[in-house]
Amino acid sequence: xxxxxxxxVRLTALLFSGVLGGMAVGLREAIASPSLSFDFSPSPAVHxxxxxxxxxxxxxxxxxGSYYKAAIELNELLKRSGLQLRVKESAGxxxxxxxxxEGKADxxxxxxxxAALQEESDRxxxxxxxxxxxxxxxxxxxxxxxIVNKRSGIQSLKDLQGKRVSxxxxxxxxxxxxxxxxxxxxxxxxxASQNIQFMDVRESIQKVNRGELDAAFxxxxxxxxxxxxxxxxxxxxxxxxxxxNDDFVPLEQTQAGFxxxxxxxxxxxxxxxxxxxxxxxxVFAFLVVRSDLEPQMVYELxxxxxxxxxxxxxxxxxxxxxxxxxxxxxxSGKAPYHLGVIKFIHETQSGN
Numbered sequence: 001x002x003x004x005x006x007x008x009v010r011l012t013a014l015l016f017s018g019v020l021g022g023m024a025v026g027l028r029e030a031i032a033s034p035s036l037s038f039d040f041s042p043s044p045a046v047h048x049x050x051x052x053x054x055x056x057x058x059x060x061x062x063x064x065g066s067y068y069k070a071a072i073e074l075n076e077l078l079k080r081s082g083l084q085l086r087v088k089e090s091a092g093x094x095x096x097x098x099x100x101x102e103g104k105a106d107x108x109x110x111x112x113x114x115a116a117l118q119e120e121s122d123r124x125x126x127x128x129x130x131x132x133x134x135x136x137x138x139x140x141x142x143x144x145x146x147i148v149n150k151r152s153g154i155q156s157l158k159d160l161q162g163k164r165v166s167x168x169x170x171x172x173x174x175x176x177x178x179x180x181x182x183x184x185x186x187x188x189x190x191x192a193s194q195n196i197q198f199m200d201v202r203e204s205i206q207k208v209n210r211g212e213l214d215a216a217f218x219x220x221x222x223x224x225x226x227x228x229x230x231x232x233x234x235x236x237x238x239x240x241x242x243x244x245n246d247d248f249v250p251l252e253q254t255q256a257g258f259x260x261x262x263x264x265x266x267x268x269x270x271x272x273x274x275x276x277x278x279x280x281x282x283v284f285a286f287l288v289v290r291s292d293l294e295p296q297m298v299y300e301l302x303x304x305x306x307x308x309x310x311x312x313x314x315x316x317x318x319x320x321x322x323x324x325x326x327x328x329x330x331x332s333g334k335a336p337y338h339l340g341v342i343k344f345i346h347e348t349q350s351g352n
Contacts, residue, residue, distance in 0.1 A: 054297060058085040059096040059108040061172065064202055064226035066142065067092075067109040070318045074305065077312070081304050083297075092172030093219075093285075100290055101132040111142060111173040111219065112284040113180055113260050134338035136289040136298070137305065138321040138330060141282040143264055144177045145218040145227065146241040147205055152214035157185045157247045163214035166197050166204035174201065177283060178217040180260070184250050202226060209237050219283065221318045222264070227271045234273040240266065242278040251281055284321075289338050298340025306344065324348050 058074075060067035068089060075085040085107065090096055096108035097118055110133075119130045148154045154163060160182070168174030175198060182191055190196060197204075197213070204216035205226075218227070230238065243251075243263075251261050264282040268275060289298055305312075306327070312319040327345050331337050337345070 054082065055084050055086045056106040056301070057104070058087050059090040059099055059105045060087060061090060061092045061096075061109070061220075062169075062201065062226075063089055064224075064229075065092075066140070066221035066224050066318050069225060070109070070139070070316065073312060073316055073319075077308055078301075078304060083301055083304060090171075091169040092174060094173060094176055095171035097133065097288075098129070098171075100288060101129045103290065103292075105290070106293055107136060107287060107289050109139065109285055110288055111176065112286070114173050114176050115286075116260060117176055117180075132291050133288045134291045134336055134341075135286050135330070136302070136338055136341055137287045138323075138326050139285050139287050140221050140318045140320050141262065141264065142173075142219050142221050142285050143266065143280050143282050144174075144181070144261070145220065145224075145280065146215055147208055147218065147227075147238055148215040148241050149208050149211055149213070149237055150239055151211065151237075154215055154241060156244055157181065157241075158187070160185075160215060161187055161190060162195065164195050164197070164212075166199055166201075166207070166213055166216040168198065168201050168204065168217055168219075170198040172219075173283075173285075174217050174219040177219045181217075181251065185247075205230070205238070209234060211237070215241070221285075222266060223270060223317060230271060230273045232272045235275055238273055239276075240271075240274055240278040240280070242276070243280060248279075248281070291338070293338065293340075295338070295340040295343065298338045299343050300340075302341045302344040306348075 058071050060071045062068065068087065071085055071087040075087055078084050088105070090099070090108075093110045093114040094117075096105070097110050097114055099105040100108050115130060122128055122130050146157075152163060154160060165178075167178040179191060182188060199207075201216065201218050204213060205218070207213040208216050218224070220226070248263060261281040261283055264280050266274065266278040266280055268277045306322075306324050309319065309322045309324065312322060324345065327337065327341065328349060331342060331345055
């Protein structure tokens with residue numbers, strides 16, 4: 001897990017390098033300096049009666065996915081604090097990022113490859129969409145599940161050529177991951193074919209089960225509820241594609257020395273229908289916040305959530321990377337956290 005954390009830190013600094021702007025200079029010094037002062041508006045007591053009521057519009061994914069469940073867990077944590085989440089379904093990471101940038105949401109979960117795609121788009125188009133988001137907290141590494149029909153003949157990523165495959169909803173992180181994998185594996189021509197379909201993940205898996213599709217992608221944390229709902233009997237038709245070394249090598253190509261994806265192993269019977277250990281790839285995911293959200297509000301939110309990180313990790317492995325320690329490492333590595341979070345982390349560092 002420690003290696004995962006370090007990889008995540010380096011990736012965060014790399015992929016969000018374009019959004020640091022003036023924040024980049026001195027972030028490391030800001031954390032280390034006991035003399036740093038934050039000129040925020042007066043702070044109400046976090047547990048006091050005078051804390052203003054505030055609902056943060058929080059975008060997740062489908063109700064069957066990891067993000068929605070995680071947001072509900074956070075909301076339960078905040079119930080009596082005066083700060084609450086208005087949890088909303090969405091198509092997934094790509095839609096979440098766009099909504100945050102447009103000011104239509106306050107918080108959202110996004111994948112690292114989605115952030116990388118947006119940063120690449122910003123460079124090509126002279127825009128700065130990625131500059132409108134900041135990191136609130138590290139969350140997890142999500143598995144790119146590839147569910148295949150056992151009679152499809154798919155034994156490797158290259159076998160996806162010519163097969164009927166669902167990439168999940170059009171604006172989802174699942175779709176971004178699937179497109180990236182096809183591009184890296186030399187299957188770019190397939191992206192324009194009628195073999196590729198975009199649809200709800202539950203519907204996709206049902207179609208794979210019935211043999212109407214050959215495979216379906218689903219990017220979600222290990223143990224995601226939707227895949228746990230499938231029964232042992234579904235193993236008659238379904239299996240997770242286990243990747244070989246030939247699959248891993250191109251996926252571990254680096255961007256400025258860092259790979260977007262990391263290997264992960266799914267133990268047998270993680271899902272009732274999964275009979276064997278599976279080798280897969282994963283992508284890091286974060287909880288992000290609007291860059292223009294009032295720092296004091298974000299500070300209060302951080303002060304409520306970060307000290308409860310251990311409880312959240314125990315409740316749900318999705319939160320495996322959520323910790324004050326990890327945020328300190330990220331910020332010292334110049335990852336673009338929101339100023340409200342930086343203030344809170346600085347206080348824990350200085351013992352205030």
